[in-house]
Amino acid sequence: MKKIGEILFKSIVFTAAILVAAALFGIVFFLFSESLRAIKEVKWGLFTSEWFPVWETPEFGIRTMLLNSIILTLWTSFIVFVIGIVVALYLHSYANKKEKELILGVFEYVSGIPSVVLGFFGIVIVAPLLLKAGAWTGQNFFNASFMLSVLTLPFMISLSYQSLEKVPKEISQAAFSIGAKQFSVMVVELKYAMPGIVNAVMSVFNRIFGETMIVLMVAGGSNLLVKSFFDPIRPLTATLGSELGEVEVRSLHYSALFFIGFLLLVISLIITILTNYVVRWRERWIRG
Amino acid sequence: MKWVFRFTTYCILVLMLIVILLIILPGIRFLFRPGFFTQFPKSSMTDGGIFPSIVGSLLLMALVFIIVIPLGLLGTIFITEFANKNFSIVLQSLAGTMNSIPSVVYGLFGLSFFCVSLGFGTSLISASLTLSTMAIPFFINNAVEFLRAVPRELREGVIALGANRFETTLMVIKSSKNGLLTTLILTLGRAFSETAPILITGAVFYATKLPTRLTDPVMTLPTSIYAIVMNLGEKSQWMAKGMASLMTSIMILIYSIVQILRRHKNG
Numbered sequence: 001m002k003k004i005g006e007i008l009f010k011s012i013v014f015t016a017a018i019l020v021a022a023a024l025f026g027i028v029f030f031l032f033s034e035s036l037r038a039i040k041e042v043k044w045g046l047f048t049s050e051w052f053p054v055w056e057t058p059e060f061g062i063r064t065m066l067l068n069s070i071i072l073t074l075w076t077s078f079i080v081f082v083i084g085i086v087v088a089l090y091l092h093s094y095a096n097k098k099e100k101e102l103i104l105g106v107f108e109y110v111s112g113i114p115s116v117v118l119g120f121f122g123i124v125i126v127a128p129l130l131l132k133a134g135a136w137t138g139q140n141f142f143n144a145s146f147m148l149s150v151l152t153l154p155f156m157i158s159l160s161y162q163s164l165e166k167v168p169k170e171i172s173q174a175a176f177s178i179g180a181k182q183f184s185v186m187v188v189e190l191k192y193a194m195p196g197i198v199n200a201v202m203s204v205f206n207r208i209f210g211e212t213m214i215v216l217m218v219a220g221g222s223n224l225l226v227k228s229f230f231d232p233i234r235p236l237t238a239t240l241g242s243e244l245g246e247v248e249v250r251s252l253h254y255s256a257l258f259f260i261g262f263l264l265l266v267i268s269l270i271i272t273i274l275t276n277y278v279v280r281w282r283e284r285w286i287r288g
Numbered sequence: 289m290k291w292v293f294r295f296t297t298y299c300i301l302v303l304m305l306i307v308i309l310l311i312i313l314p315g316i317r318f319l320f321r322p323g324f325f326t327q328f329p330k331s332s333m334t335d336g337g338i339f340p341s342i343v344g345s346l347l348l349m350a351l352v353f354i355i356v357i358p359l360g361l362l363g364t365i366f367i368t369e370f371a372n373k374n375f376s377i378v379l380q381s382l383a384g385t386m387n388s389i390p391s392v393v394y395g396l397f398g399l400s401f402f403c404v405s406l407g408f409g410t411s412l413i414s415a416s417l418t419l420s421t422m423a424i425p426f427f428i429n430n431a432v433e434f435l436r437a438v439p440r441e442l443r444e445g446v447i448a449l450g451a452n453r454f455e456t457t458l459m460v461i462k463s464s465k466n467g468l469l470t471t472l473i474l475t476l477g478r479a480f481s482e483t484a485p486i487l488i489t490g491a492v493f494y495a496t497k498l499p500t501r502l503t504d505p506v507m508t509l510p511t512s513i514y515a516i517v518m519n520l521g522e523k524s525q526w527m528a529k530g531m532a533s534l535m536t537s538i539m540i541l542i543y544s545i546v547q548i549l550r551r552h553k554n555g
Contacts, residue, residue, distance in 0.1 A: 005454065016358070016362035016366060017379055023424075024382055030405075031397060083300060087300055089293060090293035091297070094293060112542065114481030115483065119517070120311075121532075124528075150304070209390070237390065241488075244488050249404055261392065261393050276381070
């Protein structure tokens with residue numbers, strides 16, 4: 001009797017775990033199968049620059065949106081990376097305990113602000129300021145990049161801070177004892193914490209690339225390649241958010257939107273796998 | 289050098305504080321308006337309250353709670369207590385991978401699987417299943433650490449006393465309940481603030497009545513903020529301000545509880 005109960009329990013927990021694995025394959029499968037129609041019918045037309053899904057002869061080119069997404073993501077992750085490292089280093093090397101608690105606490109609260117609220121903030125507060133400063137539209141590249149930085153900075157800072165804290169004390173003490181200045185010690189620690197920081201940057205990149213609400217609300221929504229900081233743009237995810245609500249199910253347009261989703265999924269999976277690989281490789285490189 | 293670092297850090301800190309305050313303060317007085325929480329919105333959302341959005345969000349969270357607790361907990365238990373080493377690594381990295389997929393992709397999956405293939409349509413149940421698909425890996429990812437942290441000796445001690453697998457597992461859960469609670473709160477908070485998946489699978493911008501069945505569409509707080517800001521004029525913006533202030537206050541409350549629990553755990 002006891003045996004049966006144990007087997008039953010084991011099979012229940014097994015099913016729960018398998019469901020999770022099945023969900024991932026389900027996601028890949030459904031996104032691919034729904035985008036199949038667009039792949040078959042539009043073919044390489046999917047990568048041209050014009051996106052006019054509701055015209056008489058519709059065009060489904062996502063190149064401009066893809067490039068805008070990439071430019072926005074690269075630029076914002078760069079800013080977040082630089083500022084994040086500086087703040088994490090300050091917290092790790094100089095700040096006292098009270099300061100650390102206060103600053104990390106505030107950042108944790110910021111990380112809890114829903115992205116739709118940040119989008120709202122971008123429209124209601126940042127956009128009028130930008131207009132006053134002379135931009136011709138308040139919802140633009142700069143605004144989106146700013147709000148995305150606010151969204152991801154807390155994340156970047158806490159991840160890099162944690163990996164800096166994990167650097168063994170002996171490493172920095174050894175550096176100090178051979179006469180290194182604080183700055184050189186930081187370089188050493190940074191090098192040691194590199195796997196964690198690489199992981200943080202890649203996650204930030206992934207998050208910005210996939211973030212929908214903020215770009216949908218404050219990026220401006222015009223499908224032109226970005227040329228200046230104050231140009232309105234439309235990244236891939238914004239198109240998904242704005243058009244999916246109104247599209248006819250299983251139409252070509254629907255399928256093309258799923259193709260965008262599939263592309264997002266593939267890029268995100270590639271980044272995740274690459275991150276795992278790089279992190280493991282760097283770890284081996286550092287720890288021998 | 290130190291001063292450059294300090295200056296940058298404090299600039300960012302002040303910026304973040306300004307962002308929080310500018311979100312919470314402008315809307316906070318609307319939270320004390322009579323009827324803000326109990327009335328339906330009136331005259332194209334320029335008057336009235338946010339009652340249907342609150343009910344929608346609460347219903348959604350309740351369903352997510354019901355789905356995530358058993359599946360997330362059982363999945364975590366399997367990974368830490370039952371699976372052999374390789375299998376548990378595979379499952380854990382699957383959960384990690386799912387955690388990094390953009391939320392809008394979950395929305396697409398939910399649209400094609402729950403809304404269209406299973407025929408639930410734009411509804412409460414589609415939205416909550418979609419949110420749960422997203423929340424379970426997040427839960428597992430965080431909860432696994434807490435179950436792993438339970439010392440081996442404790443497990444061995446319980447087994448030595450003659451407990452079976454089930455009782456051992458119960459003990460493990462009991463001794464990591466603070467961590468599990470933290471994880472659960474964070475998971476719900478994340479599901480609560482997520483917008484894009486609900487926007488695609490279950491939300492309507494305006495409902496005249498409350499959902500009565502699982503297949504009814506709902507209004508929720510985040511999607512209402514989005515709808516008001518994008519589609520309605522200045523006169524309705526006060527409602528979005530109130531809701532933004534409310535949502536952010538709830539999230540701050542959630543993170544405060546988490547911080548307290550964390551401190552409690554560390555003694």
